[in-house]
Amino acid sequence: MSAQARTIKKYPNRRLYDTETSSYITLADVKKLVLENIEFKVEDAKTKDDLTRSILLQIILEEESAGEPMFSSGSLSQIIRFYGNAMQGMMGSYLEKNIQTFMQIQQKLQDQSRQVYGQNPMLNSETWNEFVKMQGPAMQGLMSRYLEQSAQTFLNMQNQLTAQTRNLWGNFPFPGFPGAPGSETKKDGGDDPKS
Numbered sequence: 001m002s003a004q005a006r007t008i009k010k011y012p013n014r015r016l017y018d019t020e021t022s023s024y025i026t027l028a029d030v031k032k033l034v035l036e037n038i039e040f041k042v043e044d045a046k047t048k049d050d051l052t053r054s055i056l057l058q059i060i061l062e063e064e065s066a067g068e069p070m071f072s073s074g075s076l077s078q079i080i081r082f083y084g085n086a087m088q089g090m091m092g093s094y095l096e097k098n099i100q101t102f103m104q105i106q107q108k109l110q111d112q113s114r115q116v117y118g119q120n121p122m123l124n125s126e127t128w129n130e131f132v133k134m135q136g137p138a139m140q141g142l143m144s145r146y147l148e149q150s151a152q153t154f155l156n157m158q159n160q161l162t163a164q165t166r167n168l169w170g171n172f173p174f175p176g177f178p179g180a181p182g183s184e185t186k187k188d189g190g191d192d193p194k195s
Contacts, residue, residue: 005039010051016042031059087158094154101150 006020008030018025033040034056042051064071071079082091 005041006033008040008042008055009045010042010055011045016055017045027055027059027062030055034059090154090157094150098150 006018008025009017009019011017016025016027016030017023018029030040030042040052042055043049044051063069079091082088085091
């Protein structure tokens, strides 16, 4: 967050106060700041705690509740399962990189459409949406291939980490740990040295 980011204070009555405009604003106004790429920080008016993420999550919740949701129940469940998982930090980074890649693809498409149509005032957001819909099947194919490769890379990385962990801990004499010396279990009917 840059030093110039505007500050929005959240008061106990749940109202948001924009210090730059000296006025109360709504979540819709905060969403507009996001869409306009204006940097901001939401802080608790009393404690000065950073509440930006919780406000952004509220906006996502509202967007998911209205219209066509971006996340399926299955994908949300998968995300929840990663909390507390050893891979949680990597998953966050993985999702962030994929979103950045998706944005780069979107930017390239916009650049290509400008080369075709020029800086045409008719190419507003509605026209752009229609253009993207026409390119839908090709874009979906491109994204599907990219995501499949990305998912495979992530799974390969997870498998490598698992193998490295087994190799590392397998050299230590921890009874019962797979691969550790002396961890082989006796088959039923084997001689028990205590008997």
